[in-house]
Amino acid sequence: MIRGIVIDMGGFAPLDEQREAVGEAGEVVVLAPASDGAWVDAVTALIDAAAPGDAIAVAALHVLGPSARGILTALDRARALGVDVISAADEIDTREDAAPLTTAGLFLGAADRAAEARARRSIALAASRPEGISPPRALYVPERYLGAVGEHGTDAGAGAATP
CATH class of the missing domain: 3.40.50.1390 (Resolvase, N-terminal catalytic domain)
Structure with missing residues (x-):
């Protein structure tokens, strides 16, 4: 149908x-x-x-x-x-x-991975700043990305993450 x-x-x-x-x-x-x-x-x-x-x-x-x-x-x-x-x-x-349908899935996956990378970068940057000062965007990072901070070494102290 x-x-x-x-x-x-x-x-x-x-x-x-x-x-x-x-x-x-x-x-x-x-x-x-x-x-x-x-x-x-x-x-x-x-x-x-x-x-x-x-x-x-x-x-x-x-x-x-x-x-x-x-x-x-x-x-x-x-x-x-x-x-x-x-x-x-x-x-x-x-x-x-079916190529258009397969391609759509590839683009969606790539967009999600790019958003996750941006979120992790914001979190890492916030974690590396002295006195807990964080960039405004880090305040709006989706909660699903917050658990990933430790696996990038950002909890090792200031300077652990590179912007």
Whole structure:
């Protein structure tokens, strides 16, 4: 089964054009998200509802999310669940070539590792400063990275970390 997703929101192509682009879909779902969070949740729910071997069709990849991370996350989730993605404007059909789904996972992993490296660097820099002075960004480091401080030797005292 192919389910089409169209977005009823300013900045997107008119609904008729989007519907035409996903014309191969047996069912078309119209999303009118009130926020970026609602948008991501709705797309995620549609991907989750699809069975392995099913496909979702969109007029263009930007229908899948409000940001590059949102789009990549949707593509990676589809890959993990065995759901194909068809994008008319981007000429992508993962029923024929799964490379876009594999690539999405690689980019997401790389972005996560880069964020973790930045967080660890901020923590190490904060730990190496005298009198406990920390850079402002260290205050906003996600808690999941905080346990990694010791394994980089930053608890060895001032100067252990290099900025």
